[in-house]
Amino acid sequence: MNLDTSFCMESGQVKTGEDKDDTFAKMLQEVLRVTPSIAYGIASEYPSVISLVKAFRKHGPLVLEDLQVCIRPQKTLLSD
16 A cells, blocks of 8 residues: 655644644634634534534524624633
8 A cells, every 4th residue: 555645744834722622713713714713702602523513504504603703711720
């Protein structure tokens, strides 16, 4: 079997997040015209790809029409 690795990207091109939720929001930002505020708004309503796809299937292409944008949720630091 001959595996062609020409599709591989250079290091540093893939944005990762601090956790799975942040990574999902960064993934959404790769879509044209999806700003960080829009991405975090989508992720707050639909926390996974599966839930977002199910919403599109159930409600159609305008499912995000009334979605509110939001700022990135801040992590709270707990002190001992």
